Each structure stands twice: as structure tokens, then as C-alpha cells.
Amino acid sequence: MADNGDDDPQYTIKEGDHVVLKRGDIFKAIQVLPKKKVIFEKQWFFLDNAVGQLYSSTFEIVSGNLQPKKPKDTEGSSDAKEAGTDNRHIVDDGKSQKLTRDDIETLKEQGLKGQEIIQQLIDNSSTFRDKTEYAQDKYIKKKKKKYENTVTILKPSCRILAMMYHGREPGKICHLRYDALAQMLTLANIHAGSKVLVFETCAGLVLGSVMERMGGYGSVIQMYPGGGPGRAGMESFGLPAHFHDMLHDFPICHVNALLAGTLDTTAKDQSAVEKQSNMAADEEQNQPEVKQQVSPEEKSMETNTGDDAALDQETKERDQRREAKAEEKKVKLEEKRKKLAAVASLLEGRNADGLIIASRFHPCPVLMGLLKFLSPSRPFVVHSQYKEPLIECYTKLREQGGTVNLRLTDTWLRHYQVLPNRTHPLLLMSGGGGYLLSGTTVATDRAKPGGSQRSEEPAPKRQKLTDTEG
Template sequence: MAEGKDDDSLYKINEGDHVMLKRGDVYKAVQIQSKKKVVFEKQWFFLDNAVGHLYSTAFEIVSGGQLQPVKPKDVPSALSDTKEAGTDNRNIMDDGKSQKLTRDDIETLKEQGLKGQEIIQQLIDNSSTFRDKTEYAQDKYIKKKKKKYENTVTILKPTCRIMALMYHGREPGKICYLRFDTLAQMLTLANIHAGSKVLVFETCAGLVLGAIMERMGGYGSVIQMYPGGGPVRAGVDNFGFPAHFHDTLHDFPICHVNALLAGTLETSLKDPEAPHPDVAAKEEPKMEQHDTPEDAENMETNDNGEQRTDDERERGKHAKAELKKVKQEEKRKKLAAAAAQLKDMNADGLVIASRFHPCSVLMCLLRFLSPSRPFVVYSQYKEPLIECFTKLKEQGGTVNLRLTDTWLRHYQVLPNRTHPKLLMSGGGGYLLSGITVSTESSGRTNSEEPVPKKQKLAES
């Protein structure tokens, strides 16, 4: 979304918006782009016609891959109002001969332009056993056929809950198997709110970082501590935050934390990670063994295929040097801004959710928190958090340490059919949370044992 939009446009789908496509329990994050083909659940279509409609609108995929909004009155109720039903299914034999329509017949119906619900009605009318099934079995049959033949898609506004459901359903390994209810507890335990300064260390494709930015609403500051060559923010991009949200986001390489604490971090260089200019000057590009003088000469040509002059070569080198200088200056400014945020040692919260062992990271980043500030650490396994728990107890400086295990179960709530669903997540990971105190109060820590406390949550 861009800044400066009126209130009505915030609820409407606009060109360039990041949206979530939903069909059943399957989600996909895409961006609204003109004449761009989108493939979702083995169907392709264009999102051009969705611009201007409200979010949460259901669309039907018509011929040519175009979207047509589905009105509530267009949804027939005949499929669910079947009155004829059997008492049991004991006499129904699944021999594959009950359906009179063949695959070719169904393809012919599709070519004739019949909608998904009309095809389902044809399947019901041509089934010799549908009327003998129980009411529950009929509903199950209709639901199964809807999933296969209905060609509707719903466009939703991205939220951290929907994003967590999408990642956990499709690629849970990318987010360290972080479940949406565990993510919600992390935001609560870390006291994430607008106007706060939060430290984040995560390797969950940017999901945790995006959830924190969404909760803060563009007010305050977020410092992302990242390993490797640069921060990973694929999940943040899918949220589609306004530009001013990104102004509050800073990033700092965790490999420079010790230098920052020791006061030896140099932010005046063009690039702290780049070699010294004298060393760089000695390093000249070498020609590969298979390169010939003719190949090197051909590389020195301009756009017209003519050999470049000395002036053109000099201008090209100068342009590359200027571009590199600008990038290094931008990187230096970002590093200096993040270092200035960290030097005050007054962060309001710390969130860690990583595939790396969290103990050393936690002990290092706790120094940047002010007293009486919360922190939370997520891990898919409890053993690393038990080690962190023990280490914090030995070191002191923290109170209210809790190691919890969240248990969530979905329930089907229907008339005379309320029961837990058979398929459920085996575990939502573990959380270690606590509150920092001053050095003088470090001796007043409690003596809890690192035993995960089971928390039961139920969702209809």
C-alpha cells in the first residue's frame, strides 16, 4: 500500500498491493500486477479485474483466466438442501460403477461453460448411490467435489496470522515449524507495542519480523540482528507495509556485536567488511586460462559492437567506482544508524526465533535491554532452551523465567458432530521467557525448574 490513500481505498484492492489468495485451507502470497499470470492450485488466472473490489471478496475464474466477483445470491443452496437420505451406508458398495458420468463427459461439461457447482449437481443427479447415503455422507461427498471442481478464489489482506498459516501449511521448515498460536504468544510475552524499541534475531524468512512490525504499526524502532551476508526479509515483503514502516527498521550484523560492545566498531569506513584500500589495490583481476587475447578484445566493445576507446573505458570504470562508492556509503550509514540505536543499551524487548543454538545469542543480546524488560526465545526443541534456562539461573539478572510448551487442538463444531479433528499439529515448539533486572537485583531470581508447562488452547 502506498501512503496518502483515503480511508476507503485502504479496504479496496489496488494495483501493486500484496495480497493473499485463499481456497479452502490453502494460501498463497502474490502481488497485484497488470497482465501477470498467477498459478494457484493448478489453475491460472489474471488479477486485473480484482482491482477496485473490497478485500475478502470471492471471485470465480471464468474463461480466459479472468476473475468475476461472486455475489451471495449466485451461490445455489440446492446442493446442501437435499432431503432424500438413507439411514446408513451398509448396502453401498464402492465398486466404481455408481457414477454414470465419465471423465470425458465432465470435460465436455467444462467446455460447454458449466460452472463448478453446476457440474457438482450433474454428478449428484447421475450418481446411483447418492440418495441412499446418510446426510453426513452426502455433505462429505459434496464438500469433496467442491474442492475439486469449484473454481473460486478469495483475496484477503495479508496479516501475520494468515502469513503464519500459509508458511506452516506449505513450507514449515522455512519458519522452524513456528505455529501461529506460538507466534501470538511471542508477541504478547515480549510486550510488542507501538513506540517501543525491539531487538529481533530470527531465521524464519522474515515472518517474526513482519509480525512485530505489524503489531508496532510503524511507530518505534526495530533492530534486526542478522547472521551471514545480509538480512532475509521475504516474509516482510509479503505484508506490503507502507514506506514509513520501513523507516523504523534497522539491521545490524551479529558478527559485529562484540566489536560494538568493546567500542572498537569502526563506522567511518566505506565498508567495514571490505578489505583495506591498499590491499584491494594489489588484487587485480586475472584472466582465465581459456581466455584468449581475442576474447579479451571482444569484451572491450561498446553497444554498437565497436571497440571501446580509452575515454569510454575510463568513463565505464569511473561509473562503476561511483556506483560502488554510493552503495558502500549507504551501507555505512545504515550500520552507523543501527549502531547508534544499540549503543544506548535501552531496548524494550528481545525476540529470538532461530535455527541456530540460542544460548550464546541470548547471553550476548541481553546486554542491550533495559532493566525490567521482557525477552522471549523460541526453539523447535526444548533442550537448547533448558540450557539457556540453566545459564540464566547461574548468571542472574533475570526473573520470572518460564519454559512453556503450547498445545493446540482444532475442533469441529457442528450439530451432533462436535469432536476434535483427527489431523492436528504434533507440537508448536517451546518458548523461554523472562524479565531482565538490574545487577543489584540479580540475587532475587526465582528458583523455578526448567520443566515445560503445558498450555492448552482450543479453537473452533
């Protein structure tokens, strides 16, 4: 916790690090690799010179390479303080700037820095002096954005990556705005030491955020649809290697089997109270289930090798190679099976501490299926770009019971410009960051169906229920 010096390796940029490039409000996540050309904001350059430099340093791009920017040469302070009082004499005739596009290009070729080009533009503008002081500021700011070729290299964080994805590729993260993600992490009580289920199709942004908030303590189980778990966004967090030890994944196509499997063997489970023996038992129970999945592939392999051996002897060598390959495949499958069994045993206790869903899938079946893995009195949050499927979730949960504190919300976010005498909200704001359904699980009486549970409710409470329900 003590103040570590700058020599602390966590503050220096290293080869292979995941970093975020920043210019103004624009971010880009990238990995620092030797001799790798990076394109950022229509400029290409190499990151090699950044290695060994400190995070949060600003660099100037000079002929495709990064040069550390001296902290001194900020604000060249345009000393010629001459300003108009209003814009009554400014006419937009397109002739105010005497430098042409070509002139500017030549200046650039001469190697003039951004700051110098801007000064040239000001000197050659016939209207600059008539602009009000505020308008001058704005003009300089605008030109700076266009001609300055600096880039700042940041250490990635949930805040930066969430803002980056929202700004660059909102479609990839189901239009999950950063403040909505912030709500999710808090409402789901994500913290170190818990066991959290994540189902997302947000490129791994949500997964990475959850992992960052858990600091490598506890376990995160990524429930994934189809082919494989999407994680590119999680990699961009550049989390320490040991954080990955807490990450598990489980394909949702096995969820039904897992739920059914435990039902078949509940007696065995209950007899083995000890966790250790429980784990072993789980593994055994899982074997047949996994084998079933694998069997068609294995079968085809067996028949293949059999045919080859009978038909042709020359193919022996090829056969052997094939066998080796098959062996390798078997080992891999075995590993995969073991991993799956391990995750299954994590899930089978149905004692997860939190659930976060943010996907392009219909949230209703996902929520209903995954809620079963939570302990009672644990929070869950579902994000959706659309409100209607969350209304459906809400309705179904009310019918089914087993949850309290249900709330359908969204957040409204507005940024401000704060300047002396010029404070106001920014002219543009995001129209929406998606909707959230949040709640808390409670124990259900398995003996009684949902209907009788509700009729048990005391009169004043039922009153309230009908109130909110319609």
C-alpha cells in the same frame, strides 16, 4: 476511527498491492501485478480484473480471468432431500458414479460451473440417495473442494500469513506454528512506541508480525546473520510505506565489535549525557570500526587502478569508468556506513525494550549476545523447534543471573468441528509448534560475579531455586 465508506482506498485492491488468495483453508500470498500469470491450486489466472474491487471479494475463475462472484449464487440448496438412515446398503464397488473422468472433463469444457458439475455428479451417483443426510453433506463438501473454481482475495494480516506459512512451508519458518507466534508477540510485550530487537530466519514472518503490532511507532532492529536480512515474508504484509521508516538492520557479525567498542569508550559516552551529542560521538566512534571492515576491498581497488594507469594509456577511458564506478561504490559504502552507525547508536544505549529470537541457529549464543542490548525489566522470548537448546539457554541464564521469570513452554492447539449433533475435535491436529523460552531481564551488579549474587539470596528463596533446578 469513524466508519469510512467503501471508497476508502484501504478497502480496494490496487495494482502493486500485496494480497492473499484464499480457497477453503488454503492461502497464497501474491503481489497484484499487471498481466502476471498466477498459479494457485493447480489453476492459472490473471489478477488484473481484481484491481478496483473490494478486499474480501470472491471471484470465479473463468478462462484465466477473475470474475466477481455474485453473492446470491451460494448454496444451490439440493432440494431433493432424500436420505438413508445408515450405510448398511452402501457397497464400495467403484461403480456408484456413472460419469467417467472423460465425461467430467467434457462437462468442464462445455463451461459448466462448479455447482452444476456437482449437481451432475449427484444425479449420476447411484448411492447418493442412500447416504445419510450427514454423509450427503460431506460428499457435497468434498466435491465442492474439487470442482469449485472460486478464489477470495484478502488483505494480508499476521493471522493469515502465519497460518499460510504454517500450512504451506513450515520448514521455511522453523516450524513456528501460528499460536506459538501469537505467544511470542504477547510475551515479548510488542507494542507501539517500543524499541524491539528481532533475530529470525523465518523468511521475515516474525519481523512483519512485530512491525504490524507496532503500527509504525517506535523502532524495530533486525539483527541478521550472514549475507543479508531475509524479508520476503515481511513484504507480504503489505505494510504502509512509513512503517519501513522504523525498520533498521544490523549484521550480527558486528555485535562483538560493537560491544567491545562501547567498552573502550564508556568514559566518553558518560561525559556526553545529551542524546544529540551522544549520537554524534557514536558516529565518530564507529568510523574506524567500519573502515576496518571495508579496507581490504578499498586497498585492492587502489592497487588495481594504479597498475592500469602505469601499464597502458589506452585503458584511460575504462579507467575513468572504473573510477566512476568506484566513486559510486564509495558513496554506497558511505551510505551503508552511515546507516550502520545510526543503528549502532540505537543499540549502543543498550536500552532496547524487547527481544524476539526465532531461528535455525543455536539459540544460546544468540540469546546471550543480544540480551546485553536490553534495558532491565524488559521481556524476551526465544523460539526453537527443539527443546534441548532451550534447556541449555535456561541453564546458562540461571548460572549467569540477570533474568527472572524464566519459563520453558509450548502450546497445544486443537481445532473443533461444531455441527448439530456432530461436534468433536478435528481428526488431525498439529503435533507441535515449537518451544518457547521467555523471561524478563533485571539489573545485574556489575561489581560482583554471578556466584556471589546467588549466595546473597535469602534462605527461603534459595530453597525454591534448588527446588526448580533439581
